[in-house]
Amino acid sequence: MSLSREMPRVLTPSDLEAALKLSTAAGWNQAPEDWLRVMRLAPEGCFGIDADGSLAATATVVCYGADLAWIGMVLTDPAMRGRGFARRLMEHAIAGVSVSWIKLDATDMGLPLYRKLGFVDECAIERWAVEAAPGCLDAHPSGPADGRTSSDDQALLDDRAALGADRSALFAILEEEGHLSGRPGARAAYFGPCASATLEGAMARLCPFLDQNKGKPVYWDLFPDNRNAAGLAAEFGFKPVRRLTRMVRPGIENPKTLASDPSLIYAIAGFEYG
Secondary structure, eight states: OOGGGGSOEEOOGGGHHHHHHHHHHTTOOOOHHHHHHHHHHOTTSEEEEEETTEEEEEEEEEEETTTEEEEEEEEEOGGGTTSSHHHHHHHHHHHTOOOSEEEEEEOTTTHHHHHHTTOEEEEEEEEEEESSOOOHHHHOTTOSTTSOOOOHHHHHHHHHHHHSSOOHHHHHHHHHHTOTTEEOOSSSEEEOOEEOSSHHHHHHHHHHHHHHTTTSOEEEEEOTTOHHHHHHHHHTTOEEEEEEEEEEEESSSSOOOOOOOGGGEEEOSOTTTO
16 A cells, blocks of 8 residues: 555545535534535545545634634544544644644544644533424523524624634535534534623524424534533433543744633534534
């Protein structure tokens, strides 16, 4: 086998079936649209390694301006683990960006590798789930405080204040798809992104999403230390089912401080987006 076949290459939509096979094998919630979306958002930032005639491993890196890069979709075919593919892809992704900070959400399996690559723990992040989502008025008869809905412009402003980086390109794609508050998934509908300075603002984004997905399984990824977010999820019947670790490392020497406010984040955009 030639070394070149085991070097990272850029993924394209023609790799969709093979990439989806990896995420499905890992039990992830990604649907085909999720893979296509990240390829569209970062066409030069989606990488794979081929081995033994098939796509063996993947990783993606999405840059939000010069402030933040997000690594996701780190997957390896279970039959090909232990061959260093994930490390090779991570090193390739890190070397290819020049931003102040790089972040990711790590499973327990990935933690040792990420720590070797200079990432440190930032906070816990949990997936909460409900098997059959209630309608908003069923679970919370008063609904949003005064019936208002949250504007898309305000959602983007709140998101920027929460994350400390501009994700307008991601929001434009989600808005175009009609998925600004959530989207379908392979296993469950997915709520997020949702950032808000007020509980009422979060409710204004949550309620329409729950009404659209009433009776369906729904996932919601949040910071358990954010008591407002966890309390709201519990109020609607969600329970924690999985815990990951949000990690961070500098992307350049002497990076500027990321002006973020995690207390505003009620639901992340996804493990591949932050």
